[in-house]
Amino acid sequence: MILTAELIYALTGVGLFGMGLRGALLRRSLLGRILAINICGAGVFLLLVAISYTGPGVAPDALPHALVLTGIVVAVSATALALALGRRLRETARE
C-alpha cells in the first residue's frame, strides 16, 4: 500500500466522520451536537473530494466537487434551521 494524498485525506475524512458521530451522540447541549454533526459532514465532504483528486496538475473530477459545493450550502442552512429550532425550544420551555 503506497501512501498517496488521496489516501491520506480520504482516511482523514473517515476519521472526522467517526469523531463527529461520537460527539453528536455524547454531547448534551444542542449547540455541541449541531457542531459535531457539522464535523461529521465535513468528513464526508473530505472523503468525496479526496477520491476525486487525481494527482498534481491533472484536472480533478468535477462531479463530487459540485456535490460538495451544494452540500456546504445546504449544511449551513440546515445548521441555521437547527439553531433556530433550538432557540425556539428554549423560549417555549421558559414560558
Place this chain on the structure above:
Amino acid sequence: MGIQLWLMLDLVLSGLALGLGWAAVSSRDSQRSVVFFIAFGLLLAIIWARLNAPDLALAEAAIGAGLSGVLLLSALRDEPAAAAAGDMIRGPKALLVTLLSLALTALFAWVLLQTLDVADKVRMADQIAAQLPNSGVTNPVTAVLLNFRAYDTLLELAVLLAAVLGIQALGPARPPYRAAGPLLGGLIRWLVPLLILTAGYLLWAGAHAPGGAFQAGALLAAAAVMLRLGGDPDAGLPRPRVQRLLLVAGIAGFLLVGIVTTAIYQSFLNYPDGWSGGLILLIETAATLAIATTLALACIGGRPAGWEPAESGAVPTRQRESK
C-alpha cells in the same frame, strides 16, 4: 523529492484537521468549541485548495468559516452558560458509544482501503470533459451545477427556501446589535462595497474560472451580515416584500427557463444550442440573489421587523369562526 514534500504537507494538514476536529467536538467549553470549529473551517478551505478544488475553497472560506461561525457565535450568545460545564456524557454509556464509533470508523477505513485501488479510474471526469464544449461554460463545476445536473441545483434551491421558511416560522429575529464604533463602522464602509464587487466578479467569472452563484451569494450574504453586526437591524436587506421576491428568485429563474425550454423543445432545462451560456448566467444571477437573501435571513435567525403582513391576526380568527 517534490512528492516527499507534498506528502509532508498532506500529513501536517490532515493531522491539523483531525486535531482541530477533535478539539471542536470534545472541548468542555462551548465557546472554545465554536472557535475551534471556525479554525477547522479555515483549515478545510486550505485543504480544498490543496486538493485542486478552488471552487470549494472559495465557498468554504465564506460559508464554513465565515457564516457558520457567525451563526454559532450568535447562538452562543443566547445559550445558557450553565450548559458549558459537563457537556459530555461520561461513564459506561460513553465508553460503549466510543467503542462503537471506533469500530464503525475502522470498518469504513477498511472498506476504503479495499476499494480505493480497485475503483475504476475512468470516472465521470472524462464524460464531463467530453461534454464541456457543449455546456456553454468552461468551468466544469459550473457546467455540472447549472447544465448537466441543473435539476439537482433547482431542488437544492428549494431545500434552501424550505430551510429559511422554517426559520421565519419559528419566531422573530434576534435583537439587533449596538451601532458600530468609528473603527468598525469605517471598516464596514470599506468592506461592504468590496464584498459586493467581489461577488459580482465571482458570479461573472464562474463561467470560466472558480466561482459561481454559490460563492457570489455567500459573499453577498457576508456583506449583509457585516452590516448587521455594525448595527443595521435589517442587515441592509430591502423591504420585506422585495425580500420575499428575492427568496424565490432562484427557483423562479430556473422554472422560467425550464418551462420555456419545455414549451419549445419538449425537454425540461435542456438549453438550446448557442443559448446555454446566456441562460446559465441568467439563472446564476437569480440564484445568487436568492442564496444571498436566504443566507442573510438565516443568519438574522428569524422574521425581520415588518415581515408580518399588517392584518396577520385576522386570518386565524376567521378560520376559527368558520369551524
